[in-house]
Amino acid sequence: MNLLGDVLDWFNDRANWRGSSGVTARLVEHVEVSIVAIVIAMVIALPVAIWLGHKRRFGNLAVNISNVGRALPSFAILAIGSQVLGTREVPVIMTTTTILALVALAIPPLVTNAYVGMSEVPAEVRDSARGMGQSDLQVLFTVELPLAVPLIMAGVRTSAVQVVATATIAAVVGAGGLGRFIIDGFAVQDNVRVAAGATLVALLSLATEIVLAGVQRLVTPAGLRRSRRPPRSLDISRTVTRAQAS
Amino acid sequence: MHALVAVANTERWLWIEWVRTHPDDIFLALREHVIFTVAAVCGGLLLSAPLALLAVRQPKLRTAVLGVTGAVYTIPSLALFAVLVPVFGLHRITVVLPLIGYTLLILVRNIIAGLDGVSSSVTDAADGLGFSPLARLVKVELPLALPAITAGVRIATVTTIGLTTIAAVAGLGGLGQLIVIGLNRPMRTAVTVGAVLSVVLAVVADIGLGAAQRTLTPWARRRP
Numbered sequence: 001m002n003l004l005g006d007v008l009d010w011f012n013d014r015a016n017w018r019g020s021s022g023v024t025a026r027l028v029e030h031v032e033v034s035i036v037a038i039v040i041a042m043v044i045a046l047p048v049a050i051w052l053g054h055k056r057r058f059g060n061l062a063v064n065i066s067n068v069g070r071a072l073p074s075f076a077i078l079a080i081g082s083q084v085l086g087t088r089e090v091p092v093i094m095t096t097t098t099i100l101a102l103v104a105l106a107i108p109p110l111v112t113n114a115y116v117g118m119s120e121v122p123a124e125v126r127d128s129a130r131g132m133g134q135s136d137l138q139v140l141f142t143v144e145l146p147l148a149v150p151l152i153m154a155g156v157r158t159s160a161v162q163v164v165a166t167a168t169i170a171a172v173v174g175a176g177g178l179g180r181f182i183i184d185g186f187a188v189q190d191n192v193r194v195a196a197g198a199t200l201v202a203l204l205s206l207a208t209e210i211v212l213a214g215v216q217r218l219v220t221p222a223g224l225r226r227s228r229r230p231p232r233s234l235d236i237s238r239t240v241t242r243a244q245a246s
Numbered sequence: 247m248h249a250l251v252a253v254a255n256t257e258r259w260l261w262i263e264w265v266r267t268h269p270d271d272i273f274l275a276l277r278e279h280v281i282f283t284v285a286a287v288c289g290g291l292l293l294s295a296p297l298a299l300l301a302v303r304q305p306k307l308r309t310a311v312l313g314v315t316g317a318v319y320t321i322p323s324l325a326l327f328a329v330l331v332p333v334f335g336l337h338r339i340t341v342v343l344p345l346i347g348y349t350l351l352i353l354v355r356n357i358i359a360g361l362d363g364v365s366s367s368v369t370d371a372a373d374g375l376g377f378s379p380l381a382r383l384v385k386v387e388l389p390l391a392l393p394a395i396t397a398g399v400r401i402a403t404v405t406t407i408g409l410t411t412i413a414a415v416a417g418l419g420g421l422g423q424l425i426v427i428g429l430n431r432p433m434r435t436a437v438t439v440g441a442v443l444s445v446v447l448a449v450v451a452d453i454g455l456g457a458a459q460r461t462l463t464p465w466a467r468r469r470p
Contacts, residue, residue, distance in 0.1 A: 071448035073408035076441035186328040198325030
């Protein structure tokens with residue numbers, strides 16, 4: 001049993017890349033669903049968290065949301081979601097379900113990181129901005145937000161990698177994406193296809209991480225770029241957890 | 247008429263009759279889930295403790311340890327369960343092995359963070375008092391690192407409970423099995439029971455370990 005060689009052969013077989021169930025199509029499905037989910041989650045979570053962080057209110061709520069978020073197994077969310085929204089056979093509804101579940105998954109790290117990033121801007125810095133005559137909104141947009149950007153982006157990165165990893169499980173409830181190779185391969189006991197699917201998901205997670213680390217560096221104001229390592233995402237213990245679909 | 251009633255019941259979110267007739271299935275799934283989680287976190291701790299110590303004592307190995315545990319973390323759990331089924335069969339080891347792998351990154355990082363956080367003045371004082379390296383580790387550094395370590399155990403446990411639900415997709419049992427059965431039959435009540443119990447288990451574990459964390463480390467400053 002030479003799994004590695006077989007997997008390489010699988011990738012070399014052009015037939016596996018083409019058509020509506022080929023690698024290219026599945027990759028596009030996977031990326032589409034992930035991007036839509038992350039963008040929706042950002043639109044919902046970031047303004048609220050940034051505003052609350054600016055006002056420094058409901059801090060416990062912001063941190064607790066990340067705990068609750070981790071306690072919700074995404075497979076459970078997906079299963080319930082697919083039941084609420086109904087028929088597994090309709091692709092549009094299926095995609096909607098997947099996206100909703102992924103949005104729910106993406107929100108907690110976004111909220112926590114954005115809140116903490118905003119609220120931990122040192123009081124002296126804010127006071128000096130006020131002392132120079134800046135209005136509340138000016139302080140928010142020209143002082144706090146730029147300083148919070150690295151941490152906000154760390155949250156986006158964590159969420160995105162988590163979403164990409166979890167979009168795999170959507171295949172269990174009938175959705176498309178790279179998880180199909182794993183589910184369909186397992187169903188017919190084709191280990192090569194399972195391993196190929198796993199490789200694709202792992203590579204996509206890695207690519208997401210690398211691309212967003214680059215974006216994080218780009219959007220970080222030049223004055224803050226001195227440290228070579230971008231800040232990590234926050235967690236309850238101020239240590240890090242990242243993407244594993246749970 | 248009878249068929250119509252049956253269809254309606256499978257569509258119900260909570261059909262008490264199903265719960266009442268399947269207490270063994272539900273209890274078995276819950277028990278398996280707890281066994282998988284406890285085995286994975288304990289196994290993970292046994293493995294990550296030496297790994298973290300190695301990383302702290304040999305800075306050259308730190309990148310390697312974090313890199314390898316990080317790489318394991320990127321493998322989709324669904325695929326890892328699926329690939330291991332033909333290797334170990336439908337055995338508990340097929341579930342626990344990947345789960346141990348996924349706890350490593352969280353635990354190793356937290357243990358390292360905890361040990362790194364011990365200030366050098368404290369270790370110097372211990373050295374000055376004549377502590378041997380082992381005694382210093384056990385009596386000084388580990389207690390001071392305990393808040394970070396227990397926090398890691400907490401995160402790892404809750405994450406593992408979530409991951410374990412996925413093992414059922416490969417037919418390996420646990421609460422996810424109720425969800426899978428419910429989706430396939432279809433029997434919506436089974437989906438509800440499996441999903442709700444896995445959430446409840448995660449929340450209970452989080453709260454319980456949080457309480458244990460505070461009891462074990464009364465000196466730890468409460469973080470906001």
